[in-house]
Structures are given as C-alpha cells and as structure tokens.
Amino acid sequence: MLFLWPDMLANWIGNEKKKTEGQFLIEVVGLKKVFDNKFEALKAVDFTIEKGDLVCLLGPSGCGKSTILNLIAGLLHPTGGDIRFNGSSVVKTEPKDRNIGFVFQNYALYPHMTVLENVMFPLTVGEKKIKKAEAKQIAETYMRLTNIEELSQKKPGTLSGGQQQRVAITRALVQNPEVLLLDEPLSNLDARLRLKIREEIRRLVKEVGITTIFVTHDQEEALSISDKIILMNEGVIQQNDDPQNLYLEPNNQFVAKFIGNPIINMLPVTIKEGQMMHPVFTIPLARFTDIRFKKPVPDGQYTLGIRPENVLTTTQDALFTTQIKSVELIGRERILNFDLADKHVKSIVTIEEIIEEGAEVAFDFQYKKAFIFDDKGERVY
Amino acid sequence: MFKKNYNPENQPKAWLFLLPSLVIIFLFSVYPLFRSLIMSFQKGTLINQRYAGIENYQKVLTDPVFFKALRNTALFAFTVVPIALILSLAIAWIIFEKVKHKSFFETIFFMPYVTSTIAIGIVFRYFFNGSYGIINYLLSLVGIAPVNWLDNVNMSMTTLIIFGVWTSLAFNIIILLAGMRNIDQEHYKIAKMFGANNWEIFRRITFPQLIPTFAFLLTVNIIAAFKVYTQVYALFGGQPGIAKSATTAVYYIYDKFHIAGRPGIAMAATVILFVIILLVTFVQNKILKKVGE
Numbered sequence: 137m138l139f140l141w142p143d144m145l146a147n148w149i150g151n152e153k154k155k156t157e158g159q160f161l162i163e164v165v166g167l168k169k170v171f172d173n174k175f176e177a178l179k180a181v182d183f184t185i186e187k188g189d190l191v192c193l194l195g196p197s198g199c200g201k202s203t204i205l206n207l208i209a210g211l212l213h214p215t216g217g218d219i220r221f222n223g224s225s226v227v228k229t230e231p232k233d234r235n236i237g238f239v240f241q242n243y244a245l246y247p248h249m250t251v252l253e254n255v256m257f258p259l260t261v262g263e264k265k266i267k268k269a270e271a272k273q274i275a276e277t278y279m280r281l282t283n284i285e286e287l288s289q290k291k292p293g294t295l296s297g298g299q300q301q302r303v304a305i306t307r308a309l310v311q312n313p314e315v316l317l318l319d320e321p322l323s324n325l326d327a328r329l330r331l332k333i334r335e336e337i338r339r340l341v342k343e344v345g346i347t348t349i350f351v352t353h354d355q356e357e358a359l360s361i362s363d364k365i366i367l368m369n370e371g372v373i374q375q376n377d378d379p380q381n382l383y384l385e386p387n388n389q390f391v392a393k394f395i396g397n398p399i400i401n402m403l404p405v406t407i408k409e410g411q412m413m414h415p416v417f418t419i420p421l422a423r424f425t426d427i428r429f430k431k432p433v434p435d436g437q438y439t440l441g442i443r444p445e446n447v448l449t450t451t452q453d454a455l456f457t458t459q460i461k462s463v464e465l466i467g468r469e470r471i472l473n474f475d476l477a478d479k480h481v482k483s484i485v486t487i488e489e490i491i492e493e494g495a496e497v498a499f500d501f502q503y504k505k506a507f508i509f510d511d512k513g514e515r516v517y
Numbered sequence: 518m519f520k521k522n523y524n525p526e527n528q529p530k531a532w533l534f535l536l537p538s539l540v541i542i543f544l545f546s547v548y549p550l551f552r553s554l555i556m557s558f559q560k561g562t563l564i565n566q567r568y569a570g571i572e573n574y575q576k577v578l579t580d581p582v583f584f585k586a587l588r589n590t591a592l593f594a595f596t597v598v599p600i601a602l603i604l605s606l607a608i609a610w611i612i613f614e615k616v617k618h619k620s621f622f623e624t625i626f627f628m629p630y631v632t633s634t635i636a637i638g639i640v641f642r643y644f645f646n647g648s649y650g651i652i653n654y655l656l657s658l659v660g661i662a663p664v665n666w667l668d669n670v671n672m673s674m675t676t677l678i679i680f681g682v683w684t685s686l687a688f689n690i691i692i693l694l695a696g697m698r699n700i701d702q703e704h705y706k707i708a709k710m711f712g713a714n715n716w717e718i719f720r721r722i723t724f725p726q727l728i729p730t731f732a733f734l735l736t737v738n739i740i741a742a743f744k745v746y747t748q749v750y751a752l753f754g755g756q757p758g759i760a761k762s763a764t765t766a767v768y769y770i771y772d773k774f775h776i777a778g779r780p781g782i783a784m785a786a787t788v789i790l791f792v793i794i795l796l797v798t799f800v801q802n803k804i805l806k807k808v809g810e
Contacts, residue, residue, distance in 0.1 A: 211706060232712035244703035248725040261721070262712025311711065 161186060161222065162208065162315065162347070168216035169203050177203040179371040180217065185349065190341055192358040193351045195368035201351045205317050208349065209238050221314070232262065237308030241320040243300050245292035251303050252288040255279060258311045275310055282306045282340060297325045298333050309344060316341060318350035322357055334361050355395050359383070367391055389513035392441045398471065401447065401481045403440045407433055412440065415477040417456045424517060425504045431516045433508070441507035444471065447483035447499055454498030463493050472497065557784035573785035583786060586769040589674060593765065594742035597681040602734060604682065605689035610719060613697045623694060630687035638751020641680055642667065673758035680752050681745065689734055696730035697723060732805045736798060743794045746771065766790045
C-alpha cells in the first residue's frame, strides 16, 4: 500500500500535466460570413491553430483576413460554420468571456489615462475586477516584460508609435488571455521600426507562450515572424503552410504571385507533344524534373512561373538571347528588366555581374525551381 | 516673382481679409462696450447727457429691485445650468448608446434650438396655464393638486427655471453628441472586450474624454444664463412675472432704459452685470483647470 503512493502520485501529477499541456486548438470549421450588403467575405474556411503558435493571416485587402480575426474575437457573428476553442464552440460566447486579448490597428489606447492606468484598465472593470493595488502589481509585472515600466506615468499621446504598440499589447496581455489577436500590428509604424517591433512581438509572445494570430497584408512581415501562414484571397484559403513552403512550394498561381519580391515572372506557354512552346523559346518537357510533376500534363495552355533569381545568365546553351531594357541596382543585387513576347520579365543577378542597359544577354532557366500552372491557376509542376 | 520683403509667415495682406470682421466687431461690440461704460457715468436723456460721476452706481446699488433681479438671475443660472447639463448628458448618452437612427433624433432634439424662444414661450404658456394647461392635467392624473404656474408670485421663478432647462437642452445635447462621436469607437469595443459594463465605460472612457466639451458648455451656459431675458419675456407675456417676481438683471436694464428712460442707470447696471459675468467665468475657469488636473 505504502509503495503504491509514489506511483499514484506520479500518475496523478502526470495526468495533471497532460491536462495543462493538452494542445490548445482553435478550430475553425466551415466558417462563412456574408455581410448585410451581400458581400461574401468568407466562403467556408477551415483551419486549426496549435497552442503556442504564432499564426499569420495574410492576403490582399478585402480577402477576409480581418473578418476571420473579428469573428474569432466575437466582434462579428458568423453566417455559418463554427469556431471552437479547446473543442467547445465559442460562437455564442460574448467577446469578454472568450479569453482573448485584442490589439486594434490604431491601438485604441485611452488618451486621458497614463500608460499604467491603460494597462490596469482591463483588471479594474467588469465582473472579474480586482483591487487597485493588486491590479497595479499585475500591470507592473507585465510592463516589465514588455519594457515599458519607465513610461508608466506618461500619456499615450506623448509616446512613439512603437511604444504605443507595446502598451497596447501589454494591455491585451494583462488579463492573461489564451489567445492574442493582432490586427495589422505594424502598419502604423515606419519601416525601420517595423523590423524592430516585429522581432519584439515574436520574442514577447514566445516568452509568454501565448497563441497569437495576427493579420497583415505585408508578406515580408508574415514570412519573417510567423510559425504558420494562412494565405487568403477572396474569402478562400489559398494555402495554410510554413512560411518557407509558401515561397518554395506554392499551391497555385495566386500564392506564387503574392509571395516573393520582386514578383514572380509568369509566361503564357503551350504544351504540345512533350514540348513547352513560347513565341521566343521551346523547352522539351524532359528538361523539367520528373518527380516534381504533381499531375499528368495533357496538351493545352499553361503558365510557366519562374522567380527572377531562377532566370540565369548563361554563356552556353542559351534558351534565348535578348536586349536588356533597364537595370536596377538594389543593394547587392542587380535586377535586369527585359521583354519576352510583350511580357515584362525580371532577372536577379549579383552586383558583380556587370551588365548595362541595352546589352544583349543570353539566358536560361533553372528548371527544377520553376512552376507550371494549368489554365485554372492550379499548380501541376 | 517674390517681392523683396516677402515672408511666408507674416503677410500684411492678411489684414485686408480680416478688415470686414474687425470693422463689424469694433462697431457693434467694442465701441458699445466703451460707450456704455461712458454712459454709466452720465445722466439725463439720450440726447441731453451730462456728467454725473458715480451717482448712477449709487442709485443702482441701493435699489432693492436691482438686488432682487440679481438674486433671481443667480438663482436661475445656478439651478438651470447644472440641471440642464446633467439632463442633456443623460439624454445624449442614451441617444448615442441605445438609439438607432441617431440622426433622426438629433434633428428632433435640435428643433427647439432653431425655433424662436418667443414661439416656444407661447406654447409653454398654454402648457403651464393654471386652469386648462396640460401640465396641471397630467399632475392631476397622479393626484397632485393644480399649481398656479404663471400667476403666483412664489411660483414664477420655478416655472422660469423649468422653462430655462427645457430651452437649453437642445444646444447642449447636440454639442455633447458631437463630442461623443469624436471618441474612437474602438475605445468602446476594446473596453467591452475587457468586460467593462456600460456604467464603467461611461465613467472611465466617455466622460473623461468629454470634459473639454463639458467645460465649453458650462462656460457658454453660465454666460447665457446670466443674460437671461427672452425666456422671461416669452413665458410671462412680456412681463417679468406677476408683480415683477421674475425680474432678471437684463430685464432690469431693459426696464430702466426703455420704460423708465434712465439710460445712465441702465448702463451702470450693465457694467455691474458685465463685471459679475466676468468674475464668475474667471472663477469657473480656475476651478475647471484645478479639476482637470
């Protein structure tokens, strides 16, 4: 009997541990939203988010990314589908009971309160409010975490954009929510500050260990800090993947075009009898890597997608030779611009490769890194 | 082509554009101010004035009617202004928070402001009428005996105050609504997300951000209340209440100037009222600044 004790204890602790470690999941199932003006913002969206992940909702304006965020926060009501936190639906739960922290694009700091009062605010209102002294202590703990203690007596109006951002995040964290939602957190900051703050956000949410969802239209921002990216367009998820995969293995033409700067070159081609034909060049399909074909390619119209860094200058076996229309120098890269059958094409070479405007240059493609899309935009290679 | 002495921050041309308003302000505001100051030291009729020293002031300051007028004015100002402000704040908040089609209600509430006080006064005379007025009828429904609103010496100030509150609501509500609309909607959204209830939102977010608007209204209302005249005239059919029981300071001035034909005394009273309003506004601003900190 006595010997059983440690075992039981261990078992019990183990169970407890399992419970707290249980993967916190946000499950979004068949989520739909049609606005009053009949605009269909979301068309049956499904995804899950794992506990502790930093997930980015990325896409152009009007793609539905902010709608998803507002639905998760409870600021909008879905037309269909379900949102589950830890397995239970929250669609009918009020925002205040969803255990979320929300940071608006413009931070929505209270201008008449000091930073400390702003951060304390969530703790001193509502049914769960606590004593002022206690609230102050908790607020100060979080302010140390985000390095804003020295600002505590200032009013938001006197702070820089980056400081305001940190105050807003601290205020969102102070109720110890399970999910942090950030709506375009960096769009109000200048370019240099953005780089700094985005790393800071990542460090912070990883330190707190909070599951974070943020919305952005800036691919670079998304690629640099998120664990997962959900790329949206016109209310549909285009790809839900690791940042690197989005660039290297896009699902379709939209993803390939959206991710990557400068933008990917898209060339309309015809495939016929094992040959890829373009007005300027013809490539035997055998040049492409066999195993990278996802589907058989029947004869027809396709689009060849090739990133600028995979359009290479060559000295032998040129695919085509063309005249360079203009050259841009960006840091350590040289971007060559030219036209192929009325399509503008870019090629990135190193700065050492001295090529001037008007030069005749021979090019080839790096076939194993090219993409081929069918006429529906789906990727076949 | 720039002129030799061109300076983008200081262009004499600006005076040209300011001239029309400066002329009008000088002619109708600044000049009368000094003119009345001079007249307060003169006696006789308007066309035959002689220097009188401080005689006018002595007369005014020993006139019990003037003190009664001042008491009435102060009573009016210090009851109407706070009651009207609190009521308008409550109404504005309800419209802002609870009412759909806000612009419709805004229009409704603004109507009294664009309607002539005289016209409103005539309608209110019917409402307040002792024998067939709707107010007494409504009071009788809840078992309160009819009140002689208009023809009772002891009631005329109460009636005037009720009327004063009603007439100042419109402007206050519109300005407060504008102030509320200026507050970022996201301040409310986020507060609700933190679980704040409506009262907490009002007390901690709306009201503090309305303080500048509130201070402006307080100043404007106090000044307007000290100058009360039209409401008295409209409500009591051109009389300052039964047996002059609702005489106010401006009514006293008007009476001395036009009825009694004593411009000197009227102007002395005017100067005294001017000084009082100046002092009250000054003190009020000091207090508001203290409160603001």
